[in-house]
Structure formats: C-alpha cells, structure tokens
Amino acid sequence: MQYFGLAALLGSVGLALLLVMARIGWRLDWLLAWLKGCFLMVLLTLAVVLGLAAWELQQFRPIEQGRPAAVLELTEVAPQRYDATLSSQGVRRPLQLEGDTWELQVQVLRWMGLGKALGLSDGYRLARLNGRYIALEQQQGRNAGTSGRLYNSPPWRDLWNWLDKLDTPLFVEADAFVVRYMPLADGARFAIDLEATGVTPAPLNPAALQALKPSE
Numbered sequence: 001m002q003y004f005g006l007a008a009l010l011g012s013v014g015l016a017l018l019l020v021m022a023r024i025g026w027r028l029d030w031l032l033a034w035l036k037g038c039f040l041m042v043l044l045t046l047a048v049v050l051g052l053a054a055w056e057l058q059q060f061r062p063i064e065q066g067r068p069a070a071v072l073e074l075t076e077v078a079p080q081r082y083d084a085t086l087s088s089q090g091v092r093r094p095l096q097l098e099g100d101t102w103e104l105q106v107q108v109l110r111w112m113g114l115g116k117a118l119g120l121s122d123g124y125r126l127a128r129l130n131g132r133y134i135a136l137e138q139q140q141g142r143n144a145g146t147s148g149r150l151y152n153s154p155p156w157r158d159l160w161n162w163l164d165k166l167d168t169p170l171f172v173e174a175d176a177f178v179v180r181y182m183p184l185a186d187g188a189r190f191a192i193d194l195e196a197t198g199v200t201p202a203p204l205n206p207a208a209l210q211a212l213k214p215s216e
Contacts, residue, residue, distance in 0.1 A: 056159035059151060060109055060123035061089065069106070069194040070126060071204070076186035080133070086150070088126060088192075095148050097131030099139070101181045104129050104192065106199050107160045108175040115171050124194055125160065126150045127176070131184060185211035 061069075070088035074097075077083050084095040084102075105128040111120040129148035133139040155161060164174035177199040182190065188208035190201045203209045 052157045053159055056153060056157065057123075059153070060107075060125045062121035063108075063124055063194055063196060065195050068191040068202075069124065069199070070192040072102075072104075072129075072190045072192065072201075074102075074184060074186065074188045076184075080184075082131070082184050082186075084129065084148075086126070086129060093150065095129060097129070097148065097184060099131035099133040100184060101132050101134065102129065102184055103132060103178065103180040103182065104199065104201075106177040106194065108177060109160065109163070110173045110175050111171070112169065112173055113171055122196060124177075126192075127160075132181075183211040 063069075070086055073085045073087070075083045080098055080100065082097045084097050086093045086095060104126070107125045107127045109123045111122060127150055129150060131148075153159075160174050163169060163172060164176075166174075177194070179192075179199050179201055182201050185207055187205070188211050189204040190208055191204050193200045193202050203212055
C-alpha cells in the first residue's frame, strides 16, 4: 500500500499541475512563442558556427604542384640553437629552434563527395615547426624548440581538429603530412614542396645540400 499511496499522491499532484497549466495557458500562445524563440536560437547558433568555420577555411590554401608551399631559412646563433625564418604566401615568420633536426607538420583538408565532384582542390595549412635533439637525454624532459605553432586557432574553434575527430566524414576529411629528422644547419635554405600525396623538403643552397649528405 505504501507505493500505491505514493503513486496516487504523485499522480494527483501531476493532474493538478496539468489543470493549472490548462487554465492559464490553454490558448498555447506561449508555446508558439517558445518554439519561435528556440528556432531563432538554432539559426543564431548555426550562423555563428558557419562564421567560425569560414574564418578557419580562409587560413587554408589550395595544394599547387610545382610551387613551393614555403621556404625555410636557418641561422645558427649558438650551439644547437637556431633562428629560423619560414616564408609562405608572402609572409615571413621568425621562429627559434633548438636541437639537431627539424620537423614540420602540415594540416590538409581533402574534399569528398559533392565537394570533390564540384572540383574543389584539397587545401593545406602549415601547422607546426619544431626542433628536436638526437640524443634522448637532451630531448627528454625538455620542451625543445616547441615555439613553432604556426596558426593561432584555439582548440574550441579549430576546424581541422574537429574534422579529425570524426569517424565518418561526409564532405571533407582532415589529413596531415609530416616531415621529420631534417638536419638543422647554419645558413641552410629548404623549399617545402607540397603535393597531393605528401610534403618534401628540397635543398636550395650548398649549406642545405651539405647538411643532407650522410656523415662519414
């Protein structure tokens, strides 16, 4: 009887609330206003999301074969410390690298489905340039040369990062190219050649050529 009585009490309270609602708002004007407000909030949210996505997309550039995506110049300022300049799209970005080698990450957007059918070109954004030590005892426990994040999008609006988390992308897929273990050398200049299948660093001067030669 205890639970029957509790059920009857709750049911009675619920019925009383229903009667009060019917008496006060039986014309349902409030419901239409609430639905309209919710619809407007959905539209506002969608507009904000599309605006943020547009801001992210304008940071990407189409992949063009036969034209370097960037040029990297290195100047040694102290043992295992380098001033680096990464030039891309007419912008020169100064960086500081530490270590023996450098690595570059490039974020890529690959169009699928309708986007690919429309002939949209895959796009790229230079993401990170880091220096690394060869000796593990130097690399471990140090934030060596990690100053090289090349774009300023925070994680909450990083379009590439959100797309990378999708298991089944519909229209565009997040991909990444990485080049590692390229030697840091004083005076070296490298071109960053980008193709649909990956990124390739190419030496542009004798210092870079000499750095790429295997040590005897």
